[in-house]
Amino acid sequence: xxxxxxSFDLDDKAECLERQLWDKTLRCxxxxxxxxxTAPSTAFPWTNxxxxxxxxxxxxxxxxxxxxxxxxxAAGTCGTVTLQGADADGDSLTFRLxxxxxxxxxxxxxxxxxxxxxxxxxxxxxxxxxxxFFFDACDPFGACAVSTSALxxxxxxxxxxxxxxVALQALTKDRVLRIIFSAATNCPTVTESAHLAALFTxxxxxxxxxxxxxEEGCQALRVTLDNxxxxxxxxxxxxxxxxxxxxxxxDAAELSYPSTAxxxxxxxxxxxxxxxxxxxxxxxxxxxxxxxxxxxxxxxxDECQPCALxxxxxxxxxxxxxxTFSSTIAQTxxxxxxxxxxxxxxxMEAPSACGAGFYQGEVGQSVCLRCPRGQxxxxxxSSHCTACPADKTTQGIxxxxxxxxxxxxxxxxxxxxxxxxxxxxxxxxxxxxxxAADGYQLFSVGVDRLEIYSCSAEPLRCPxxxxxxxxxxxxxxxxxxxxxxxxx
Numbered sequence: 001x002x003x004x005x006x007s008f009d010l011d012d013k014a015e016c017l018e019r020q021l022w023d024k025t026l027r028c029x030x031x032x033x034x035x036x037x038t039a040p041s042t043a044f045p046w047t048n049x050x051x052x053x054x055x056x057x058x059x060x061x062x063x064x065x066x067x068x069x070x071x072x073x074a075a076g077t078c079g080t081v082t083l084q085g086a087d088a089d090g091d092s093l094t095f096r097l098x099x100x101x102x103x104x105x106x107x108x109x110x111x112x113x114x115x116x117x118x119x120x121x122x123x124x125x126x127x128x129x130x131x132x133f134f135f136d137a138c139d140p141f142g143a144c145a146v147s148t149s150a151l152x153x154x155x156x157x158x159x160x161x162x163x164x165x166v167a168l169q170a171l172t173k174d175r176v177l178r179i180i181f182s183a184a185t186n187c188p189t190v191t192e193s194a195h196l197a198a199l200f201t202x203x204x205x206x207x208x209x210x211x212x213x214x215e216e217g218c219q220a221l222r223v224t225l226d227n228x229x230x231x232x233x234x235x236x237x238x239x240x241x242x243x244x245x246x247x248x249x250x251d252a253a254e255l256s257y258p259s260t261a262x263x264x265x266x267x268x269x270x271x272x273x274x275x276x277x278x279x280x281x282x283x284x285x286x287x288x289x290x291x292x293x294x295x296x297x298x299x300x301x302d303e304c305q306p307c308a309l310x311x312x313x314x315x316x317x318x319x320x321x322x323x324t325f326s327s328t329i330a331q332t333x334x335x336x337x338x339x340x341x342x343x344x345x346x347x348m349e350a351p352s353a354c355g356a357g358f359y360q361g362e363v364g365q366s367v368c369l370r371c372p373r374g375q376x377x378x379x380x381x382s383s384h385c386t387a388c389p390a391d392k393t394t395q396g397i398x399x400x401x402x403x404x405x406x407x408x409x410x411x412x413x414x415x416x417x418x419x420x421x422x423x424x425x426x427x428x429x430x431x432x433x434x435x436a437a438d439g440y441q442l443f444s445v446g447v448d449r450l451e452i453y454s455c456s457a458e459p460l461r462c463p464x465x466x467x468x469x470x471x472x473x474x475x476x477x478x479x480x481x482x483x484x485x486x487x488x
Contacts, residue, residue, distance in 0.1 A: 015070070018070070018071075018072050019070050019072065019157075021072045021157070021159060021257065021258070022070075022072050022128070022130075022157040022159070024254065068132075068152070068153040068154065068155050069081045069082075069083065069084070069152070069153075069154050069155070070154075070155045070156075070157065071118070071154070071155075071156050071157070072156075072157040072158075072159065072257070073118075073120075073156070073157075073158065073159070073257065074158075074159055074160070074161050074162070074256075074257035075120045075122055075123055075124070075125035075158055075159065075160055075161055075257075076120065076121065076122065076123025076124075076125075076161060077119070077120070078117055078118065078119040078120075079117070079118055079119075079156055079158075080115055080116065080117040080118075081115075081116050081154050081156075082114050082115060082116075083095045083114045083115075083116055083135055083137070083152065083154065084114070085137035085145060085152065087137075087139050089139070091139040091140055091141070092139070092140065093114075093137040093138065093139060094137070094138050094139075094140075095111065095113070095114050095116075095135050095136070095137050096111070096135065096136055096138070097109075097111055097116075097133055097134070097135050098134040098135060098136050098146070098151055099133065099134045100133055101131070101133075102131070103129055103131060104122070106120060106121045106122040107119065107120050107121075107131070108121075109133065111135075116133065116135070116154050118131065118133075118156045118158075120158050123161055125158065125160050125161075126160055127160070128157065128158065128159055128160070128255055129157075129158040130155060130156070130157050130158075131155070131156045131158070132153055132154070132155050132156075133153070133154045133156070134151045134152070134153055134154075135151065135152045135153075135154060136151055136152070137152065159255065159256055159257040160251070160255065160256045160257065161256060161257060161259075162243075162249060162250055162251065162256045162257050162258050162259025162260070162261065163181040163182050163183045163184075163185050163249065163250070163251060163256070163259050163261065164181065164182045164259070164261040165179060165180070165181055165182075165241060165243070165261045165262065165263035165264070166180050166181065166182050166264075166282060167179075167180040167263070167264060167267065167282045168180075168239065168240065168241050168263040168264060168265070168266045168267070169266070169267055169268070169269045169282075170231035170232060170236065170266055170267070170268045170269070171222075171269055171270075171277075172232070172268060172269065172270040173270065173271065174222070175225075175228040175231070176222045176223060176224055176225070176228065177207075177209075177222070177223040177225060177228075177231060177241075178220060178221070178222050178223075178269070179200075179220065179221045179223070179241055179263065180219065180220045180280060180281075180282055181219050181220065181221075181259075181261075181280075183219065183251055183252070184217050184218050184219045184251065184252040184280070185214075185218045185219065185249055185250065185251065185252060186218070186248075186249070186250045186251065186252055186253075186254050187214050187218040187252075188247055188248060188249055190211070190212030190213070190214065190221060190223075191211055191212065191213075192211060193208075193209050193210055193211065195212065196209040196211070196212050196223060197209070198244065198246055198247050199212075199243065199244060199247035199249060200241050200242055200243045200244055200247060200249075201241070201242050201244065202239060202240070202241055203238070203239055203240040203241075203242075204230070204236070204238075204239050206227075206230065207225060207227065207230050207231070207239065208225060208226035208227055209223050209224075209225060209226075210223075210224045210225060210226050211223075211224050212224070215279035215280060216279040217279045217280050218252065219279065219280030220279060220280045220281075231266070231268075232268065236266055237265060237266055237267075238265055238266070239265065239266040240262055240263050240264070240265060240266070241262070241263040242260070242261070242262045242263070243258075243259045243260055243261050243262075244260070245258050245260050269283075269284070270284075271284035272284065275293070276293055276303075276304070286314075286315060287304035287305075287315075288304065288330075289314045289332040290306060290307050290312065290313075290314070290329075290330035290331050290332045291304035291305060291306050291307070291330055292304060292305055292307065292313075292315070292316055292317055293305070306329040306330035307326070307329060307330055307331055308329060309326060309327065309328070309329060309349040310325070310326050310347040310348055310349040311326060311331075311334075311347065312326045312331035312332055312333050312334045313332065313333075314332050319346045319347035320334035320343070320346060320347055320348055321334070321346055322343060322344060322345060322346055322366040323336065323337055323343050323364045323365055323366045324336055324337065324343055324348070324364065325337060325343045325348040325349060325350055325351050326348075326349065327349055327350050336363045336364035337351045337360075337363060337364055337365055337366075338351060338363055339360060339361065339362070339363060339383035340353060340354050340359065340360055340380075340381040340382050340383040341353050341354060341360060341365075341368075341381065342354060342360055342365055342366055342367050342368045343365075343366055344366050344367060352368075353380040353381040354368035354369075354377075354380060354381060354382055355368070355380050356377055356378055356379060356380060356400035356401075357370060357371055357376065357377055357398040357399055357400035358370055358371065358377060358382070358398065359371060359377050359382040359383060359384055359385050360382075360383065361383050361384055370397040370398035371385035371394075371397060371398055371399060371400075372385065372397055373393060373394055373396060373397055374387060374388050374392075374393040374394055374405075375387050375388065375394070375399075376388065376394060376399040376400055376401055376402060376404055376405065377400060378400055378401055378402070386402075388402070388405030389402075389405060389416075391407065391411070391417070391418040392405040392406055392407060392408070392418060393405065393406070393408045394406070395430045406429065406430045406431050407419075407427075407429050407430070407431075408429045408430070409427065409428060409429040409430075410427050410429065411427055411429055412425075412427045412429075412433070412434040412445075412450075413431070414445075414446075414447060414448065415447070419448065419449070419450075421434055421450065422449070422450060422452065423452075424436060424437050424439075424440035424442075424452045424453075424454060425437065425440070425442060425450050425452055426464070433445075433466065433467075434450060435464060435465050435466055436452060436462065436464040436465055436466075436469065437464050438459070438462075438463060438464040439454065439455050439456065439459035439462055439464070440452055440453065440454055440455060440462055440464060441453045441455060441462045441464075441468075441469065441470060441477070441478055441479050442464075442465075442466065442467050442468070442469070443467070443468065443477060444467060444468075445467060453477055453478040454478070455478050455479060461474050461478075461479040461480075462478065462479050473486045
């Protein structure tokens with residue numbers, strides 16, 4: 001009988017680790033008869049190895065089909081498997097492909113003797129792929145596995161390339177080496193120098209790595225050195241880092257092939273005042289508008305401090321100037337004082353409403369204005385004043401009620417009306433009662449006029465003043481009569 005490769009020959013450590021790149025749940029039994037590994041630590045039913053109380057359990061694989069062979073490799077490269085089979089008579093075998101189906105035009109498969117090679121030329125492949133090929137093994141007499149046992153299968157697992165290194169930096173302020181990858185990684189352990197040595201090498205072996213620390217998101221690694229001053233030597237500009245396959249640096253989901261990338265040459269990076277270096281980002285950046293870095297060095301955008309109330313800005317927070325305010329944090333610019341309000345000081349958190357008797361008809365003002373003569377404002381926050389009723393005015397500026405609106409000088413109030421005083425009368429206005437001028441008598445105040453008389457013939461008998469006022473001892477209209485008991 002002719003049989004293709006036995007299953008237990010697939011489980012040596014190196015091959016199993018390669019298969020685990022495709023399937024992390026795969027168990028490795030560490031068996032390989034060709035390498036003399038016939039005593040598994042875990043019971044495996046299909047071996048001719050000692051298990052339990054039996055000295056030896058013969059493998060039944062001479063009666064059953066062999067299991068597949070596997071190869072896992074990165075996009076942009078080729079993977080080769082060696083096809084194997086067994087012939088009961090020990091005859092040499094010739095292999096041939098029975099089915100060959102490719103997934104895309106970027107793939108190519110060749111069989112050279114027992115070497116089966118698949119190439120994937122698309123290095124930008126972003127998804128995993130599995131391709132299966134069936135092969136037969138025949139002896140020189142025409143006996144083939146397809147008729148005596150079964151076809152063999154070869155499975156190729158194509159994985160996207162592992163993360164590349166986009167920058168290698170010497171951070172002048174922190175005095176550390178920084179490696180930035182093209183994507184978030186699976187965060188291999190880097191806390192000790194031995195971990196770092198297993199993960200990557202530096203082109204200058206005299207640069208001694210002490211410990212590493214992944215930035216948040218595991219897209220950038222910071223490495224503390226025993227001799228950090230070497231990073232800033234003139235010769236350090238040619239320093240490069242190369243990731244080792246054994247370090248198993250992969251993408252965060254561990255779907256990519258382990259990276260073996262080499263970095264660009266070392267560059268020096270210094271973040272200026274007000275700048276921060278975000279995790280996994282190559283260049284320094286400013287805090288978002290309305291935020292500034294805190295007093296301590298920061299590497300997270302959420303550590304930026306918002307501009308406080310009464311301040312605003314981009315890059316730095318400045319107090320709001322007079323005529324403006326900021327009532328919320330993280331403002332890029334202060335707001336103008338609204339109508340009916342004033343912002344009289346710098347750094348105001350809220351505008352002040354104009355009080356009664358005041359107004360402000362423009363935005364962005366630092367003071368409120370008094371209502372002008374003839375107008376009033378009865379409520380706070382007024383953008384304009386209200387005019388007094390017709391014929392009335394206020395005695396000055398800054399009045400707050402309609403009741404402050406009165407008849408002006410030379411007029412007197414008669415109900416809701418303002419009437420002109422007329423000749424011989426004196427009206428001070430603003431609530432004052434009308435009076436007679438010297439040489440006149442104000443006899444009465446009517447609804448629509450003043451009853452006033454001239455004393456031109458004898459001016460001294462009419463000294464003016466309030467209603468009915470006459471010189472001593474006189475009475476009547478125009479003070480023409482003597483009081484009872486008196487003579488001229």
